[in-house]
Amino acid sequence: MNVQTRAIEVTRYSPERDKEPYLQRYDVPFDESTSILDALNYIKEHIDATLSYRWSCRMAICGSCGVMVNGIPKLGCKDFLRLYDHTPETPIRIEPLAHFSVERDLIVNMDEFLTHLEAVKPYIIGDNVDTASLPAEASLQSPAQLSRYQQFANCINCGLCYAACPQFGLNPEFVGPGAIALAHRYNLDSRDHGKTERMPLLNSKNGVWSCTFVGFCSDVCPKGVDPAAAVNQGKVDSAKSMLIQLFKGSQLQGEHQ
Amino acid sequence: MSYKTSLSGSWWRKHRFFKLYMLREATVLPLAFLLCSLLAGVFSLQDAERFAQWQSFMGNPLIVAVHLIALLASLYHAFTFFQLFPRVMPIRLGDKTLPAQWLVAAQWLAVVVIIAIVLWVVSGGEP
Numbered sequence: 043m044n045v046q047t048r049a050i051e052v053t054r055y056s057p058e059r060d061k062e063p064y065l066q067r068y069d070v071p072f073d074e075s076t077s078i079l080d081a082l083n084y085i086k087e088h089i090d091a092t093l094s095y096r097w098s099c100r101m102a103i104c105g106s107c108g109v110m111v112n113g114i115p116k117l118g119c120k121d122f123l124r125l126y127d128h129t130p131e132t133p134i135r136i137e138p139l140a141h142f143s144v145e146r147d148l149i150v151n152m153d154e155f156l157t158h159l160e161a162v163k164p165y166i167i168g169d170n171v172d173t174a175s176l177p178a179e180a181s182l183q184s185p186a187q188l189s190r191y192q193q194f195a196n197c198i199n200c201g202l203c204y205a206a207c208p209q210f211g212l213n214p215e216f217v218g219p220g221a222i223a224l225a226h227r228y229n230l231d232s233r234d235h236g237k238t239e240r241m242p243l244l245n246s247k248n249g250v251w252s253c254t255f256v257g258f259c260s261d262v263c264p265k266g267v268d269p270a271a272a273v274n275q276g277k278v279d280s281a282k283s284m285l286i287q288l289f290k291g292s293q294l295q296g297e298h299q
Numbered sequence: 300m301s302y303k304t305s306l307s308g309s310w311w312r313k314h315r316f317f318k319l320y321m322l323r324e325a326t327v328l329p330l331a332f333l334l335c336s337l338l339a340g341v342f343s344l345q346d347a348e349r350f351a352q353w354q355s356f357m358g359n360p361l362i363v364a365v366h367l368i369a370l371l372a373s374l375y376h377a378f379t380f381f382q383l384f385p386r387v388m389p390i391r392l393g394d395k396t397l398p399a400q401w402l403v404a405a406q407w408l409a410v411v412v413i414i415a416i417v418l419w420v421v422s423g424g425e426p
């Protein structure tokens with residue numbers, strides 16, 4: 043059988059050895075079903091065992107296999123060699139996710155994203171009642187209530203949206219699409235009471251207003267979360283919350299007089 | 300030690316998506332020019348001679364061309380804005396979200412209605 047091969051360029055970087063990353067070329071066999079991740083696995087098993095990259099589920103669930111493929115953020119397990127040109131002269135270029143620092147080869151340090159994620163309190167915040175003593179109905183949710191946030195709950199924390207966002211690229215302090223989408227997801231949850239705790243960060247300079255609706259984050263998101271919609275719905279929320287603050291502030295002043 | 304690249308000034312030239320974004324943002328330039336022209340017109344109302352000067356300035360083919368570009372730019376900006384609107388302000392009726400195309404269509408309808416009203420007023424209110 044005639045096996046087709048495809049040329050691939052992969053970023054290599056070893057902090058002990060290299061001053062800066064460089065590209066290394068490999069030829070890998072491929073058919074209709076070969077994913078980018080399969081190609082990397084092939085390289086590691088058959089050509090070069092030193093290649094480092096992340097993966098786990100190989101089914102677009104764990105969110106760990108994000109890489110840049112020809113400059114676009116993709117999940118390695120959800121992107122296929124057959125989708126790219128077939129000439130040996132134009133290798134498919136696989137690079138680490140943009141806007142993050144590179145630890146080794148295709149592995150990036152995601153700490154910035156994870157810090158932002160933690161900062162938006164992505165969990166249900168009760169109203170300090172003892173939930174154990176509540177009747178079970180207190181946490182029931184209707185399909186209509188679920189549908190308000192369901193789309194934003196599909197995020198797998200892959201970070202592709204951060205690699206797509208020029209505002210995050212320019213300012214890593216920007217809370218960013220994925221984390222804001224999750225903040226919005228909990229703000230929209232009928233069981234949550236934490237919106238007032240999340241709004242100060244979203245209202246801040248590095249919150250929703252750092253976004254200029256480039257919208258590429260939503261284009262690259264592998265789970266259809268539409269983080270750009272979440273961020274910009276967040277702007278509407280933020281404007282409301284700031285108006286309320288303003289009103290309350292002037293009321294407080296009024297009381298002091 | 301990890302390696303960090305910084306975003307170069309030409310980041311937006313790397314993808315069609317970013318170029319369209321820059322085009323959308325750049326529509327503000329001809330619109331700002333139009334706004335300045337109109338402001339100049341308001342100030343020129345102070346005396347007849349300056350108003351005549353302003354009128355001949357506005358009649359200059361080059362200026363007309365720039366203003367035509369401003370019209371196209373504002374239509375393009377409106378197009379992008381109307382597309383994004385249903386994502387930013389989804390309208391829910393009961394359990395359902397209104398289909399995005401309806402909102403886009405409603406916005407264009409509003410544009411047509413407003414243009415019709417403006418034309419009607421400018422033409423002296425004749426039916």
Ligand code: SF4
Pocket residue numbers: 196197198199200201202203204219220223259262263264265266267268269
């Ligand atoms: S919003 Fe989409 S692209 Fe961003 S982290 Fe979540 S799943 Fe990934």
Ligand code: FES
Pocket residue numbers: 097098099100101102103104105106107108117118119120
């Ligand atoms: S390996 Fe889990 S998302 Fe790709």
